[in-house]
Amino acid sequence: MNRILIVSLLLLNGFSLNGQTRDLSKPKLVVGIVVDQMRFDQLYKYEERYGEGGFKRILNEGFNFKNAHFNYTPTVTAAGHASIYTGTTPSIHGIIGNSWYDQFNEVEVGNVNDATEVIIGSKDDNINGTSPRKLLSTTISDQLRLGSNFKSKVISVSLKDRGAILPGGHTANAAYWHDYQTSPGYFVSSSFYMDNLPDWVTSFNESGIANTYLDTVWVPLYPISSYSESDVDDSPYERILRGKSSPTFPYNFKEIRKPYRELGVEYQMLWISPNGNTLLTDFAIEAIENESLGSDSITDLINISYSVPDVVGHTFGLQSIELEDIYLRLDMEIERLLNYLDKTIGKDDYLLFLTSDHGAIQNAAFLNKHKLPTGIARINEYEKALRRHIRSKYRNESLLLKFDYERVYLNRKLIDESGLELRSVQQEVADFLINLDGIRLTLTASQLQNEEYKTGTRAQIQKGFHPKRAGDVLLAFEPGLIQNIDPELKINTVQGTTHGSGYAYDTHVPLIWKGTGIQKGESTRKISITDIAPSLAMILNLQMPNGTTGIPLMEILK
Ligand SMILES: [Zn+2]
Numbered sequence: 118m119n120r121i122l123i124v125s126l127l128l129l130n131g132f133s134l135n136g137q138t139r140d141l142s143k144p145k146l147v148v149g150i151v152v153d154q155m156r157f158d159q160l161y162k163y164e165e166r167y168g169e170g171g172f173k174r175i176l177n178e179g180f181n182f183k184n185a186h187f188n189y190t191p192t193v194t195a196a197g198h199a200s201i202y203t204g205t206t207p208s209i210h211g212i213i214g215n216s217w218y219d220q221f222n223e224v225e226v227g228n229v230n231d232a233t234e235v236i237i238g239s240k241d242d243n244i245n246g247t248s249p250r251k252l253l254s255t256t257i258s259d260q261l262r263l264g265s266n267f268k269s270k271v272i273s274v275s276l277k278d279r280g281a282i283l284p285g286g287h288t289a290n291a292a293y294w295h296d297y298q299t300s301p302g303y304f305v306s307s308s309f310y311m312d313n314l315p316d317w318v319t320s321f322n323e324s325g326i327a328n329t330y331l332d333t334v335w336v337p338l339y340p341i342s343s344y345s346e347s348d349v350d351d352s353p354y355e356r357i358l359r360g361k362s363s364p365t366f367p368y369n370f371k372e373i374r375k376p377y378r379e380l381g382v383e384y385q386m387l388w389i390s391p392n393g394n395t396l397l398t399d400f401a402i403e404a405i406e407n408e409s410l411g412s413d414s415i416t417d418l419i420n421i422s423y424s425v426p427d428v429v430g431h432t433f434g435l436q437s438i439e440l441e442d443i444y445l446r447l448d449m450e451i452e453r454l455l456n457y458l459d460k461t462i463g464k465d466d467y468l469l470f471l472t473s474d475h476g477a478i479q480n481a482a483f484l485n486k487h488k489l490p491t492g493i494a495r496i497n498e499y500e501k502a503l504r505r506h507i508r509s510k511y512r513n514e515s516l517l518l519k520f521d522y523e524r525v526y527l528n529r530k531l532i533d534e535s536g537l538e539l540r541s542v543q544q545e546v547a548d549f550l551i552n553l554d555g556i557r558l559t560l561t562a563s564q565l566q567n568e569e570y571k572t573g574t575r576a577q578i579q580k581g582f583h584p585k586r587a588g589d590v591l592l593a594f595e596p597g598l599i600q601n602i603d604p605e606l607k608i609n610t611v612q613g614t615t616h617g618s619g620y621a622y623d624t625h626v627p628l629i630w631k632g633t634g635i636q637k638g639e640s641t642r643k644i645s646i647t648d649i650a651p652s653l654a655m656i657l658n659l660q661m662p663n664g665t666t667g668i669p670l671m672e673i674l675k
Pocket residue numbers: 154194427431616
């Protein structure tokens with residue numbers, strides 16, 4: 118690689134522009150970092166062993182919003198990434214979940230799935246295509262492209278497709294993600310963006326780096342006994358990976374990958390390894406390098422979404438040594454990225470924000486053991502009870518199309534043909550469900566269309582409600598409950614964690630800023646994740662994304 122040559126050219130370029138034409142108040146590069154499933158407390162919980170150059174450096178040099186929340190439900194990855202970058206909520210940008218039910222065509226729909234496109238760079242032609250077409254509003258990435266007459270470059274990278282595609286919006290130059298379904302785990306893109314992968318992506322893939330990173334043994338950074346912020350290594354709250362007999366270190370991925378190879382997801386093992394974060398950092402740096410991001414006076418943008426903390430959290434839970442070790446190592450990756458940016462872009466010439474797409478709840482069995490409120494919202498039992506009720510009330514259980522966790526979809530066509538009034542059937546369902554254990558609130562689509570809720574759970578549900586996608590009756594469960602469809606699941610055998618509610622454990626996430634134009638400070642003002650995109654619009658003198666409902670965070674500016 119001509120890395121040295123490219124670096125020196127970049128330096129020369131930046132040098133010649135300094136003091137001549139460059140507007141010093143504007144960053145050369147904006148770096149958006151999303152850490153998937155990072156809770157607010159994880160900035161602090163492990164801080165004793167964070168280095169000075171990673172999370173702590175952003176906290177020390179930048180601006181920290183200690184009370185940043187998601188303001189809608191459900192709090193899941195696709196909705197989170199879309200909301201961060203559009204400055205608005207699912208009710209407007211339309212990404213109401215990772216998937217949702219299309220009650221008009223009676224099919225389940227994935228947030229970025231698009232059969233009209235194909236994957237570019239995969240070894241497997243049969244993987245479904247993707248695009249951002251279901252995202253109904255513009256992102257700050259789009260506004261940067263539009264505002265610069267498409268001279269600004271925008272690149273989005275993640276292990277997850279949705280973590281890359283949604284932040285980039287409709288006009289990103291490229292989004293790349295990790296194809297875990299196909300060996301040997303290449304970074305791929307969509308025909309929405311390009312016909313062929315750029316040479317640098319192909320070289321990165323063909324270097325075999327994904328295989329090298331997978332063929333490793335994960336041992337903790339420090340002696341196991343020193344992980345004082347976590348439970349014991351062999352804990353009942355953790356899932357056990359195939360090929361292992363306990364949820365304990367070391368994780369020999371050379372061995373573990375074999376059973377997963379048979380399932381066709383061998384390379385997804387990188388998503389549960391600290392090397393998944395390293396791979397993504399490597400790839401992000403290659404993108405900055407090879408696409409010359411931040412090399413001139415026109416502001417570019419790179420969106421980086423770290424997926425591994427979410428997968429490790431789901432698998433082992435918040436009390437696991439595995440997760441603690443992932444954060445200690447991610448801190449080192451952030452430090453490596455910052456050092457690279459300092460050197461290549463210039464310490465004061467990039468603007469960075471770091472946040473998350475949602476939080477997570479403590480493991481339910483762990484909560485139960487410690488006498489904290491928890492339980493299981495048993496979706497299959499709710500569905501059975503509702504079906505029985507609809508059968509006895511209307512003599513036709515087909516009126517219920519789908520019970521999709523916190524959303525109930527009715528067969529509107531059948532209701533109409535039966536001479537029933539949709540609004541009254543919705544109300545009947547809502548009134549029935551509110552009597553069931555664990556359900557705290559029910560709202561009908563008619564109520565959501567006709568009322569405007571300003572605060573509380575009703576407002577959260579409304580901000581997550583899109584009339585074409587979110588069904589007929591929407592639910593909120595009691596705090597501490599996890600949703601599950603397995604009728605056999607017992608509270609004391611729950612493993613790992615989950616997220617999706619409107620409670621603080623799922624809504625409260627880090628939001629820290631650093632770099633060009635940002636002053637040092639912190640605030641405990643309650644702010645919303647949707648405030649990020651309009652803040653960037655203010656800093657960069659851009660029109661806000663078209664659906665923006667957030668408010669710029671003016672206190673971060675010098
Ligand atoms: Zn998740």
